[in-house]
Amino acid sequence: MIEVVAPTTVAFASANTVAEVAAAIGDPVRAAMLMALMDGRARTAGELAVLGGITAQTASGHLARMVEAGLVVAEKQGRHRYVRLVDPAVAAALESLMAVAAIAPPRHRPTGPSDAALREARTCWDHLAGRLGVALADALARDGRVVLADGAALVTDVGEAFFCDFGVDLGRPPAASRRPLCRACLDWSERRPHLGGRLGAALLDRFLELGWLVPGPRDRALRLTPPGRSGFAESFGVEVSRAPT
Amino acid sequence: MIEVVAPTTVAFASANTVAEVAAAIGDPVRAAMLMALMDGRARTAGELAVLGGITAQTASGHLARMVEAGLVVAEKQGRHRYVRLVDPAVAAALESLMAVAAIAPPRHRPTGPSDAALREARTCWDHLAGRLGVALADALARDGRVVLADGAALVTDVGEAFFCDFGVDLGRPPAASRRPLCRACLDWSERRPHLGGRLGAALLDRFLELGWLVPGPRDRALRLTPPGRSGFAESFGVEVSRAPT
DNA sequence: GCGATGTTTCGGCCGGGACCGAAGCGTCGC
DNA sequence: GCGACGCTTCGGTCCCGGCCGAAACATCGC
Numbered sequence: 001m002i003e004v005v006a007p008t009t010v011a012f013a014s015a016n017t018v019a020e021v022a023a024a025i026g027d028p029v030r031a032a033m034l035m036a037l038m039d040g041r042a043r044t045a046g047e048l049a050v051l052g053g054i055t056a057q058t059a060s061g062h063l064a065r066m067v068e069a070g071l072v073v074a075e076k077q078g079r080h081r082y083v084r085l086v087d088p089a090v091a092a093a094l095e096s097l098m099a100v101a102a103i104a105p106p107r108h109r110p111t112g113p114s115d116a117a118l119r120e121a122r123t124c125w126d127h128l129a130g131r132l133g134v135a136l137a138d139a140l141a142r143d144g145r146v147v148l149a150d151g152a153a154l155v156t157d158v159g160e161a162f163f164c165d166f167g168v169d170l171g172r173p174p175a176a177s178r179r180p181l182c183r184a185c186l187d188w189s190e191r192r193p194h195l196g197g198r199l200g201a202a203l204l205d206r207f208l209e210l211g212w213l214v215p216g217p218r219d220r221a222l223r224l225t226p227p228g229r230s231g232f233a234e235s236f237g238v239e240v241s242r243a244p245t
Numbered sequence: 246m247i248e249v250v251a252p253t254t255v256a257f258a259s260a261n262t263v264a265e266v267a268a269a270i271g272d273p274v275r276a277a278m279l280m281a282l283m284d285g286r287a288r289t290a291g292e293l294a295v296l297g298g299i300t301a302q303t304a305s306g307h308l309a310r311m312v313e314a315g316l317v318v319a320e321k322q323g324r325h326r327y328v329r330l331v332d333p334a335v336a337a338a339l340e341s342l343m344a345v346a347a348i349a350p351p352r353h354r355p356t357g358p359s360d361a362a363l364r365e366a367r368t369c370w371d372h373l374a375g376r377l378g379v380a381l382a383d384a385l386a387r388d389g390r391v392v393l394a395d396g397a398a399l400v401t402d403v404g405e406a407f408f409c410d411f412g413v414d415l416g417r418p419p420a421a422s423r424r425p426l427c428r429a430c431l432d433w434s435e436r437r438p439h440l441g442g443r444l445g446a447a448l449l450d451r452f453l454e455l456g457w458l459v460p461g462p463r464d465r466a467l468r469l470t471p472p473g474r475s476g477f478a479e480s481f482g483v484e485v486s487r488a489p490t
Numbered sequence: 491g492c493g494a495t496g497t498t499t500c501g502g503c504c505g506g507g508a509c510c511g512a513a514g515c516g517t518c519g520c
Numbered sequence: 521g522c523g524a525c526g527c528t529t530c531g532g533t534c535c536c537g538g539c540c541g542a543a544a545c546a547t548c549g550c
Binding site: 491492493494495496497498499500501502503504505506507508509510511512513514515516517518519520 | 521522523524525526527528529530531532533534535536537538539540541542543544545546547548549550
């Protein structure tokens with residue numbers, strides 16, 4: 001008795017959809033558009049066109065394809081069409097692709113002008129990433145305010161008091177005493193975890209509120225202000241060198 | 246004074262490499278190959294060719310492209326060429342793409358033959374995923390053995406004793422008392438977290454050792470054995486229905 | 491050495507898709 | 521209503537890349 005195996009590709013039905021999603025990301029222009037949308041804000045089709053360096057009609061085609069693939073949603077407002085990522089899961093997928101791209105090729109990686117700023121400090125959906133984000137996570141772990149391990153993170157009791165003092169609202173008091181309300185998010189540029197989850201979002205909100213960081217105009221880069229520099233040093237023990245190597 | 250902005254796409258230098266990586270995944274055949282490699286084991290080029298339903302020479306081209314993109318590595322052993330994922334980060338990226346693909350299109354998603362088995366129970370790099378994996382995580386959380394929140398997970402004291410009794414070795418005793426040694430991994434088919442990290446890997450090892458689960462021959466699907474069925478019910482309170490809807 | 495087997499390279503075919511110019515449609519401001 | 525503006529559709533060009541057959545190369549068993 002011979003077992004007959006169908007010769008054609010039937011092993012993974014979902015592979016097709018994965019391929020569709022990946023192919024929808026797998027174009028330089030579309031990838032740039034998606035990365036510009038990673039902060040969760042919506043952009044108009046025209047903004048994305050100039051960002052990609054293409055004409056409006058070509059951008060329209062790209063956007064249609066990304067809508068089709070379920071990556072972005074578009075809604076009309078007047079004569080503009082606002083486009084945003086359909087779900088934080090899309091941003092997470094992009095981050096993980098960036099992580100793969102960062103480890104993969106020691107080949108020519110032409111670090112562009114704003115690339116340095118992105119590596120320094122940027123938003124990752126709703127929280128802080130980049131060198132500053134990783135340094136902050138390290139400092140909080142060093143001081144026993146959070147515990148990082150195995151891609152997960154956890155707020156300690158002493159950390160909870162500290163964050164409360166710092167003015168971040170962590171929502172409802174923990175029902176279970178040891179609830180990890182923050183998520184360790186792998187940083188694509190640093191290859192080390194930074195803090196995400198509710199805590200990461202609340203911290204970034206607070207930093208923006210305090211004026212320690214100001215968002216960049218057209219990308220996800222964040223600029224550290226002078227009060228931010230001293231604030232991070234005093235409150236968190238994070239010294240930010242002026243220019244990294 | 247007018248600020249001149251370069252019209253071409255310079256906003257994100259890393260966008261190109263992200264696009265390269267995504268494009269390397271964005272082909273049905275390559276995606277199927279990568280998903281077959283997600284268990285971390287290596288396959289020969291020929292195996293991947295028949296899996297993709299293509300000829301050897303076409304598969305060779307696909308593999309060359311994936312090597313170029315830094316997704317897989319290949320090493321020769323005799324007249325075979327073994328291919329494996331270059332890093333667990335690649336598997337993580339594929340999982341996150343699957344998550345996006347799962348939420349995105351309510352369109353035609355032709356669930357293939359082995360797709361049902363994959364949804365039921367499969368390996369996710371080195372731990373258990375699928376309906377069974379999610380149910381296990383739920384049961385452990387319900388019984389207070391782990392705490393799940395915000396994409397992170399944490400073993401409780403009572404859980405630590407339980408896992409020790411169950412025969413899984415969690416490695417060195419925790420230096421910090423509240424170390425989260427497991428990771429909550431978002432399940433693409435269930436859209437709910439399952440247990441990864443060291444704990445997830447140790448549990449899967451133990452299940453295989455006990456013969457509760459047996460690995461599928463050619464894909465990542467896992468088959469639940471009769472002792473497994475009763476074992477999951479008795480030890481974890483997880484009842485596995487025979488055929489899900 | 492010689493054939494069998496696994497894998498790659500070469501050459502050619504062909505379709506998809508990225509791009510733009512021109513034109514069409516809807517919306518805003520006057 | 522009319523032009524300006526934002527966006528999409530249509531038509532056409534062009535090139536990338538997926539596919540295979542044939543052949544070359546490497547390795548194993550004899």
